[in-house]
Amino acid sequence: MKTPHRWWVPYLFLLPGLTFFAVFFVWPALIAVQVAFLHYDVVSPPRFVGLANFQALAGSAEFWQAFWNSVKFLALFLPLVMVVPLLLALAVNTRLRGIKVFRLVYYLPVITSMVAIAIAWAFVFHPRGILNWALLEVGLIHQPIQFLLDPAWALPAVVVVEAWQGAGYFMMIYLAGLQSIPYELHEAAQLDGAGWWRRFAHVTVPLIRPYAAVCLVLGGIMAMQSFASIFVMTRGGPQGASTTLGFYIWSEAFEHFNFGYASAVGLVLWAILVLFALGNYRLTRGEPVG
Helix, strand or coil: CCCCCCCCHHHHHHHHHHHHHHHHHHHHHHHHHHCCCCCCCCCCCEECCCCCCEEEEHHHHHHHHHHHHHHHHHHHHHHHHHHHHHHHHHHHHCCCHHHHHHHHHHHHHHHCCCCHHHHHHHCCCCCCHHHHHHHHHCCCCCCCCCCCCCCHHHHHHHHHHHHHHHHHHHHHHHHHHCCCCHHHHHHHHHHCCCCHHHHHHHHHHCCCCCHHHHHHHHHHHHHHCCCCHHHHHHHCCCCCCCCCCCHHHHHHHCCCCCCHHHHHEEEHHHHHHHHHHHHHHHHCCCCCCC
């Protein structure tokens, strides 16, 4: 006897996950959208203000400073997480004995708390830290650099920490792409007389393009949402030089208790992240956005 088709059975298995997603992601997101149109400071009752929060951020010098700091962060961060992890993946994509140990070592920062990493790197960037000591020893500088107190150095210092922590994560993505390439393609190119560079440029690079696209978008999202390293190392200073949109949202919400304004900034950040997602779709599917 044929069992009757019950279309709702698969959804029973999806129900726990969908419930979790709805309670902890969809509902808070809807509340954030609602709060963006309110004046809400926890103390007084919420008051509808329409687009006033968006008008305020459009005319806020602090918002635009945080926005351009995020753009600078992105411009510095993406080359590091696109190139360095690829070089690491190429280095560990071998069958040498003990190579798994190196893969593990490169991946360890990913599973380490960013707070612990930021504290450790704060000592490295200290005027009496090992970095200044090394630069002084080789004669590249004549006095210690205040990496975390100099507006010109604070943001790049945070970028280095974020890129160092995420390098192993992106390395694993690239490694998966490299190991998905059939060995016969490299062998055929080598028989045709192609050297290492030509095989890399004409075989490896085209075939890992989807993986590079994933790294590009994930790196962009990480850059725009950076918070923990800035909170621990610079607190957005000096003079707001390292305040990104992620840190600016936290500061407005939990230091100034301006939750409506912070939610409006959060929606702007969300729109930027959506653009990255659309860019990922275009790069991986080869179809125009829109």
